[in-house]
Every structure is written in structure tokens, then in C-alpha cells.
Amino acid sequence: MRRKADSWYYARPSDDLVARRSPPYFDYGDLVTVSGTLRRPEPFGGFDYPAYLAAQGIAGIMSADSAEIAGESGGWRKWPYSLRGRLSESIEDTIPYPQSALGQALLLGLRGDLPPEMVQDFRGTGTPHLLAISGLHVGVLVVMFLAASAWLFGRRGFYFLAVPLIAVWAYALVSGMPPSVVRAAMMGSGYLVAVGIGRPGSILPALALSAGLMTVISPEIVQRVSFQLSFAAMAGDALTQPFIPRWSPESTAPSRSWWAPLALPMVRAPLMMLIISWSAMLATWPLLAFNFREVALPGIIVTVLALPAMPFIMAGTLAAAAVGLVSTTLGQFIGWMVWAPTSYLIELVKIAPKWTLQTDWAGNWLVAVWYLALGASLLLLKPGRLGWLWSRVKDQAGELTRRPMEPAKTLPIITGAVFMTAAAIALWWQVGTGGDGDLHVYFLDVGQGDSALIVTPEGRQVLVDGGPAPDSAIRALSEAMPEGDRSLDLVVVTHLDADHSRGLIDVLDQYEVGAIVAGTESSTASMYAQWQAGVERNKVDVVSVHQGYALDLGSRVVAEVLNPRSGISGGGSANNDALVLRMTYGSVSFLLTADIEAQTESLLALMGAGIESTVLKVAYHGSKASSTAGFIDAVGPAVALISVGGDNSFGHPNDEVIGRLMRQIGGENIYRTDRHGDVEFVPDGVELWVETQR
Template sequence: MGGTGKSPGAALPDWFRRRPLAYAYIAIAAAAMGRSTGWLPALSWEAVAIGLLGVALALRRRPYPCVVALLAGLAAFGAGAIALDLPPNDVARLHGRLESLVGTVVDEPRRVGERAWRFTLRCTRATVGGRWVRATGQIRATVASPPRFGERVLVRGVIERPRPATNPGAADPEFLLRRQGITARLRPGSVRWEPLGAGEVPWLAAAGHRVRRAVQEHFRATLPSRAAYLATCLIVGEPDDPGFDAESLREDFRRAGVVHVLVVSGQQVMLLLLLLFFAGRISLRLRPLLAGVAALVVTISAAASGWDSSVSRAAAMGVLIAGAFAGYRRPDVENSLGFAGLTMFGAQPYSVLDVGLQLSLAASWAAARLVPALARGLSELRWQPPAPLAWTRARPLRAIGLGFVAGFAFHLCLSPLLGHYFQRVAPIAVVANLVVVPAATCLFAAGIGHLALGGLPLVGEATALLCRTFANQVAGAAHGFAAIPGGNLAVFPLPSWAVVAVLVGLGVGAWCLWHRRPIGWVAIAIVAIGLFVGERLPAPPPAAPTAIFFDVGQGDAALVRLPSGANVLVDGGGRSGIDVGRRILLPALRALRIPRLDVVIATHPHFDHIGGLRAVVEEMPIGLFVDSGQIAPSLTQRALLAAIRRRGIRFHVARAGEELRLPGGTLRVLAPPHPHLTDTRSDLNNNSVVVVLEAGEGGRLLLAGDAEAEAEAVMLARGRVLPAAVLKVGHHGSEGGTTAAWLAVVRPRVAVISCGAENPFGHPAAETLRRLAAVGARIFRTDRHGAITVTLRPREVVVSTYLAGEAPP
């Protein structure tokens, strides 16, 4: 179908000439994602891109080879943009150093804790060896008292580049920051700052900030806290300080599948465009003027939202649509989406990895293509309801039916992405959006009216009443849908290739239905069934007993998997300040496709061992919960025990000498003794549950909890300790345990130490490492290697790590 003219444009295939921006962005985004996931090797992609674009130019008279070379060149360009190293003066090159920085605060400081505020600093100067030099790049800082937006400040702290992901199912922290244009952060707790006066901020960012502050202050002064919060979210995004504990409200929206209402999105931008374009239909002469106003308004809206990815995408599309509107032309949906994606890629290459942008592009395509295709496909079926159901043909009910079709289309298109990134889907969202989105649209309109007319005596009171009414409806509906059982489900994430396959299948189905080809229903059905099965299919059991030691910072968490399919979780604690269960353990278990836990063992009630278990108990099917029987003055333990009782999980207190029999293996309990040890260095530590896994011919796995020298001596005296191929070192490798006498009996071939990077306790102790090396153990550490997987094969112990780390001898 290629053209026959002699110009390069005529030589391109017709399908490419119609939507060049869409195909260009797909090529760039696919290669960038492939490079970020490691599918594409590290090469000089810029040189490859130049070479392929040169080939495309040479083949400009041959349609298909030219397009293939052109798209391959663009793909190489996308891969190269992700793989680019930091600029020479970037502040991230000062990693690990305590330095002073001068720069401007470029976003509104946001509250992230009771006494913590986070902001982004655009650096201009830095100290290197006591001397000031030019610096570039943006850095994130967390402080107790925040500076102001646009303020020039002097900051001193330890500069850190974010660690890569260290666990299965974890998002890469570096990519999370890089796609926001941030290359480093200042270590929390090390930051000091002082003001230097006003800094330089681009006028558009300053205008957006003034709009954002004005909207927040107006709503806070005239509306109740919940109504002000919801109205602010819809118009300029989530406020920096909600003024009340909004977490339960946000959780309702998440569980109902309507959390998109709490973020300013493309929907609001398009509503603004519709208002302006409606005026343009009344007066054709005003079209160019209104188009220019529309482009300015949506750009300022994006700046006011802090350049949120969804709003930026909508703003880019809005500018393109405004241009087409002014020129009396109809824009192409795919080209508009491609233009938006390319615009954001040009501003920030890492934007292609942004989850919000991917969801926004998918939702826009679903609204523009999939919903009309499904509606046309249903109309082609020409199904007539029987006489008793003739009332269903009424126009209002048909509109509701179309709403269900739209909800199903959005759910089908967004579910693979939501499952891939967040490991949850909300089937109830198909219905919830029919109620919440119209109410939120009314709240948006009432909020705009209140901003414009709120100063008038009677009109301001009326618009405030409307805002309160619609806000209560939105919050009440979200709360009601969130309470429906089964409305929000945990799923196993699909691999990236499966997500792409689902979206391609939906595109094929939509194309077929739009062109009146019934086979499109077959494609849609295959996608829906495949998606349902793929998000719920558990992983096959391992061929040999396997233990995975997760990197939870300064804490312990290990998953033991047996060839019979049995799964045992030993501990689930870790770093303070985050919910280890929801942020690390549950994503890892779902990424590994673990459907249930036969046994969960809490070795003792310290936070670094049980801090994340409550979330696991609330979310996972559990057969038996094993505890040491110790009670600590801990709110964490009380909440955990209450969750166990609420779920009706069997509870058992371990005693030395017991055996827990599992399909395909046995857990022998070595400690705690009965009665418990007292007057030791740490009674809670020394009465930890210590278990040995015996399964197959691969040797034993000994998990020592936080047992120290006193507990080790008791176990040795009672003759229950036997050699073990793998030892999870007790108490994070502290100097108080892992004695020479203990190691002389255990004689591990592999020793695993679970500890946090640069922890304040000095774990693991140098003496402990020397004792382990003296018995010939290969030492692996979660602070250096990330998650560690140990497989007990009949004649060898195979170890793989999530990070390269330092290879043990």
C-alpha cells in the first residue's frame, strides 16, 4: 500500500503516514522499557540509532524497509535515552559524601510524616573537597521544618543515589526518582538547611504554584476539611497538608477502584476543554482565540498539578486538539496519544516508565477506541429482549447499559497494568465508577463555580453547599463500594510480555468489532479469559527445597518452599518507617505467585521480626501461626494477635523438641525451651523459635532467629543440634552469638546474614564474620546481595542473589 511518488513522504506506507507519531512513540517506549528491565543489553545505543536512521534515509525509496529501519532507529534512540549516564556535574556523582549544596526549592514541600517534610532541590552549586563548584541535577531532601517553594537555600547532608530494587516484585527506586527528574537524595536525618533568599523559578511553574496555593487556601477557608480535600484533589491535585487524617478516606477510594478521583487527571482537563469548545461552537469566529485560551489554561493546569503525568499527557493532547479545533480539523486519537507521549519523553525520557502515564494512555485509548467498538459490536448483535424484558429497551436503561460497557472496557484495559504494578484489581470499579465519577464531575463543576463566585454573599453560600453535598456523595459512595466483599482482589502480576499481549489482543478485538467482524468477540473473550487465569494461576512448586531470604533492611523474613507445594514464612519484620508487609512481603509473595502459606513462624516479638506480619495475616490464607509464646509491651504484637483471632487462624506456641510435619518435609523445633530462659543478655532474643528444616537429600536448613550465645549453649547441651548445609545466622550476625562452639557442630556450607545497610548496630560483627570464614562457610548478606535464594539440591547448595553484590569465596 506504499505510495509511488518520488518524495520520501510518498514512499512511506499509507498505514504509517496516517499515524506516524503513534508508531514512533510505541517504538521508543518499547525499547526504553526493554532497556530498563534488562531485556536489551548495554550498548552504545546512540550510535546504533544514528546508523539505523541513516539506513532509513538511504532506503527512503523502498517503503517497508525504510519504515522498519526508521522505527528501529527510534527504538535505539529510546534505549539510549534510558541508558544515558549522569552528566559530569550532576550532584548524584557525589554519592556517599557529606557535602553542602546550594539550589532552589522547585516544588511545594509535602508532609510525609508527623514531623517530616519532603521537597525537591534544583542544585546550582556544591562543595567538593571544601571548594565550591558548579552542580546540576535535582535532589530530594527530607527535613523537620520545610523551606518555601521558590526559596534559595543552602543544604548540607549525605548524598545518596537510590539503591536498585532488592526483592522480587519491588519497584526500582532509581527509576521512581529518575522519571521525576531526580537523580539523588539526601540521607534522612543528616539534612540541615538555611535560607539564602528568593531563587529563580520558571514563570510557568511559579504561575502554577500560585494557582495551586490560591485554590487550597480558598477551599480550606470556606469548606469543611473533607469537602475541601476532595475539591482540591479534583482541581489541582492532592493538597500538601490535608489538614486531617485522610488515610482512611484514601483507602476507601483505593478499595473501590476509584482512586483516580483523588488525583487531578486528564478527565478534569478535558472538562475544561469542553467548556471552552462549547463556546467555540456558538461562535465560529472565536475558535482560534478560544483554542489559544484552552491551550494556555490546560498548560497552567498541568503546572498547578506539579506536572502530574496524567495531567501532562492530557495537556499535551489538549494543545494538539486545540490546534486542530482552531484549524477546523479532526484530530486522530492514536496520533494525539503519540504526540503526548513524545512530548513527555522529550521533556523527561524516564516518563515512559511512569505508571501514571501508562495508565492514562491506556484509559484514553479505551475511551476513544475500545468503548465505541464494544458498543458497535453489541448493536450488531441485534438482540431483542423477550416481551417480559421489553422495558430494558428504555433509553435511560440503555444509557446505564452503555455505562456498564464502558466500565467493563476500562477494567479490561487497565487491569493488566494495575495487576502488574500494584498486584490488585477492583472488579467493583465497573459499578463504582458509574456512581462516583458523575458525582465527582458535579463536585468538580461546583468547585470551579465556588472558586469563581465564592466571594459573592448568597451565591458563595450556595456553591459551598453544593460542594459539601457532592463531596459527601462521593465519599459515601466510595466507602460503600469499598465495603463490598470481593470488590478489591489481590492478583499475581503478569509479566511484561503478557501485559503487551493483552493490550495487543484488545486492539485487534476493537479493530475487528469496529469493522463489523464478529471474530472480534473471540479476541475479546480470549483476552478476558487469559487475563483472569493469568492473574490467578499459582507458580509450580520448586524441584528442590528452596529458601528465599528477603531484604527487609534491619530485620528478618524468609520464605521456605518445598517440592510438595508447602510454603513456610519465618518472620516478617524489618526497617521502621514503612509497612514492611505491604511494601515488601506481600509484593514479593505475589510476584513469586504464592497462593497460601501453610505455616507462619514469628520467632519472637521484636518489631524487626513481626513488623510486617499483620499485613500478611490480613491478606494471605494461612494454615497455622507458630509463636514463641513471649509477650512484649508492643502495640505491633497486640495488633498482630488481634488480626490472627479475627481471621480465625490456628495458633500454636512452639516448644523445643516438637516436630511440625509438612507435606514433603519436617520442621524440628530446637528452641525455645520450657520454661523460657531468664536473666540472659536479651530474654526475648534468647527465647526465639529456632527451627531446622529436613526435606530430601539436600541437607538441613537451620533458621536461628535472634538466638545468642546463651540460647546456643542450651541447644548444644541438649544435643539437638546437627550439621546443617545452610545457616541463617542468628541476631543479624551480632557479636553476641554464632559462637565457635555452635559453628563447630553446625558446620554450615552457606551462611546467610539478614541485616540493613549501614545499620546503627554494626551488624554483622567482624568477629562473627571471621568465625564463619574459619569454618569455610560462604557468606551472603542481604545488605549487599539483596534477596538471597538458596536451593538445597541432593549434592550441592545453589545460591542466587537479586543483586550482584560481592561474590563470596
């Protein structure tokens, strides 16, 4: 199964469904027929899974091997999910990975494509709330459309407020209507209505109204931790609102320094973000401690540092996605601009310390005592009730901010726009300037499967196979290729077994592919129907090759096709009919053997010196069905590479195969993707350098 648009879909649809629809094949509103055994969910790892599902109205679960469509429905509710899917695909097409995955999470609430290590970085720094669509995201949207509406229609009249109001609820529908978005949409609507009637006021009444309406519509929602955290955070911000010094545009005292109008907003903005983050943390801390048994300590500081990038990421991702629906090329240019702030956020949570406080001791008493103490503190801090010190500080802070601000109103926007444009130009230059003069051969860690990227000295890029998962090649390519590069000169598919070709389908959808090189494509292969649909959908030319063909990749890099042999079958085995390449660069050579078995190895061994190679990509993940002693002797490798998944159920690589390789080249010259991660070979035509990911 694979995750797409926040739902689970089977990755093995029927052939007729593949012919009629594009991935992910199943749509919202489909009526499906499944067979299996319904069972009660069980708690695991201290997590009350049954209660979690019950809060969503789910009483049982089922595992099914297949699903058939019995009918279609969904009505008007189908279009938001359809639009969400199209926007998600547009983000993938216009923004490089993993920045695209973060953009999908922040804009659409789709977190299925986020790398696990990135999710862990956000959790470890106490900033997972940035990934959950909430008031921050809706607030950015309101400001964007309010500004656009004011520019188009002026600050009066029906359209000034109607446009952002419609945009807010359209966004809520497209994002899947999670509680945090519904709450924010209600509050945003209340704010817009209040502005319309000239009575903007406190946040608390709007917050209370939205909470009341949501619990009336869905009473069980109060049991969800996400609902509790969302409202607690917003309540914390609302209760501290009276204590936040307001910016006064009017000048009550002349500025004494020319730089004051520029310096004041740079001081006040971080201060405001710090106060807001601190108040939200105080309001949610006991809930986090009680429900998750740990609290990340750097959350406040990291949030303050992250918030300036959020508007640029949200606005840029929305623009790239919307424009990408019309023109992928224009959308990609905007996507390059989004790359800078998105990369900043990714690097921020990566390098920030991961300090956590374990709270296994937290119980119901903590929640009760904390909120009672917090409420009492707010009452005491109210001006006139032991709050004279706070009032004094607030008055002084307010006096500091009453300075002319007109010259600096647009400074953050202009600075951000200049920075994003410069980053886009630098990224375009990096992508467009070609190779670095060296040949790079990457064997990518895609789990139990095969995938290799060849980058020639001129910068041509050739992908050989794509691994076993829909996004396996996408994730690996994001590390190996330049940021923002979405083009491949050639895609080579050795055979259509899922562990080699499933990941290529997403590559065809998300990358600009010049052509496809393939050997024998059997219509009985497990991925044949989906592969053909992907090729036709993306209109990529396919060149069929066999022994005797040669691919001239430029810069003296030549890949000779050794298998399949024209007119000779591999005895009914798709593995033995797989495409085998021998690539040479000067005196250094690579033998890419796909999943061939002993039968084809013996035929290739008859070629003698024609298969001798410096680097051997061990066939069939090191299976005992391949890598015979005679074949290894005929190849005479100096280095061997095994593409294999850790702790796989097939027992790959086989101990006997490892023994043969060790006798030939020694254990220090055997590289494995499950142990070394991505393995990069850099030859200069005579010598060979090797670099591993770990």
C-alpha cells in the first residue's frame, strides 16, 4: 500500500483500473469490495490504539489482499480531494525533494512523503506543530488574500472581505478539514466579519464559539489530543494578547537616529514571536507531558527561528503549485525560489539540539494543577492586581515601539523577496552548468532492490532501475543530484520486477525524462500494466535494445549491452532476460548485472575478456542462484557492490556468495548498501575512488 493525499491505497490495482486511472488509482468516494476478517484493534507500545480509532468513529480494522471498485460516489465532496491530489502532484513536479515533501505537509497537511529522519528532527526539536496545519497556516493565508483583495478592490466593499473568506473555507476543505484548520477557519471568519462591521475584538470569544460549534457537530472530537492541543495553544496566545505591546504607527516622539525605523521592527518581531511561542508552550506543556511522556526543550527558540520562513514557504509553495497546474516550467522557477526558505527550515531542525525531558511521572494531577496555577497567575498579572511591575515593563516596551515605522513596513518582505530571487538564480546556475568533469556512479540505498545513478563528466544523468517503493528512487535522487534538478537524460529499466521498476513510475511522473532504454518487457511481469500506463501518461520514448547495442553517453563513457541476447530467451525466467550493461571509462569498467542467474552468467562467461570489469554489481542482491565461482573468475573484479535491504526475508546476500567474493577480492573491497548506504564510485579513467554514505 502507499500513502497519497492523506489516505491509504493499494499499490496493486487491477489492470483495467490502471488503464482507466492514474496513480493512486483509488479516489475519494469510491465504493470498494474487500474480503477479509474484521478484528478489534489492539494497543501497542503503550499506545491506546483502540481509543485513538474510537475517537474517529472506527471500531474495527481489516487487512485485505485486494480491493475492487463496486461503484463511484462522493458528490460535491469529491472535488476538494481531487484538487488536493492535483496540487500535491504539482508540488512534486515543481519543487525538488525533500523540499517538496515539506511543502506538501505545510500547505496541504500531507506528511506521507516526509523522510522519517526529517519527521524525527521536528519531533526532537519540539516543533512538530509546524507540520500540522493550524492557525499559523490559516493566518498566513488570510493575510495573503486580504492583501490581494485590498489591492484589487480597495479596503471597502463586499469583495474586500468576501475573497479571503471564501479562500479560507476552500483551503479548509482542500486540507481535509482537520480540527485545527476548522478552528482557525472559524476564528478567521469571525475576525473578517468583525472587521467588516468595524468591531474587531478579543480572540477568546471567537475561540469559544468555534470550540462550541465543533463539539456540537462532533462531540467525540474533545477526546482527540490534536483538538486539545490546538485549542490550548490558541487559548494561551489569546490570554497573553492584552500583555503584548501594540505597535503604534503614529509617532508620539521624534526618532533620534536614522536607523531607528529599521532597527525597531527587527527587535520587536522576534520579541513578539518569542512571547507567542512561550505562551503556546505554557498552555500545551501539561498535555504534551501527559500524552507523549516527553517534552522537547528547544521548541520555543527553534519555533522563533523558524517562523520568519513560514510565510515565504506557504506563499511560494501555493504559487508554485497553482502555476504548475498550468505550466510546469514556470512552476519550477517559482519552486527554485521556494527552495531557499524551505531548505533553511530543514537545516534548522536538523542542526538544532535534540534535548528532551522525560515525563513518565506526569498524571491527571499535573494537568489540573498546572491549569489552575496558570489561570491564577493571569489573574494576578492583571494590571491593578499585583501586576504593577508587569504594567511598568509593558508601558516601557510600548513607549519604545512608538516610533515612526513607515520606512520599514516593507523591509522584511523586500529582504525576503531579494533573498529568494538570489537563491533561485544560484540554484538555476548550479543545475544548468553541467557536470564537474568527473564520472560519478552512485549505487543508491533503496532497500531490497536496485537503483544506480550515472553522472557523466559532461553532466548527463542516467538512472538504472528505481528500487522497490513508489518513492524509493525519488528520495535517493534528492541526495545524489543537485538541488532543484528534475531532469534525467536516460532511464534504463533492466526488467519489470517490482524491486527494480516500481520506483521508476514516480520518476516518470516527477522528472523530465529524455528517453527510456529497456530490454525484454514481458506482458506477464508484475509491474507491466503500471509501467506501460506511466510511459503512456508521460509520453516518453522507449528504445528496446539487446546484445550488440552500445550507449554512447559522451566524454568517453560507453555502456555496452550484453544481455538479453536477440532471439534467445532466458528459459522462461524474467531474471535471465534482464538487461545487462558493461560501462567503460578509460581503463575502468562497471558490470551492471541486474538479477541474472547462473544460466545467463554462464553464457556471458563464454565472452571471456568481454566481461572483465573493475566493479561488479553483484547479481540478484547476492542470491545463491547467481554469482557462481566461474562467473566471478571471468569478471575478475577489483571491487564488488551488493544492492540489498537490511534484514530482508530472502536471506540476501547468501553466505556462500560472500565467501566466493572474499576469496577473490577480500572483504574490504565488498560494499553493501544495507551497511554503507549510498556508495559512490569516482573514476578518472585509470584509478578509482570510493565514498560511502556511512
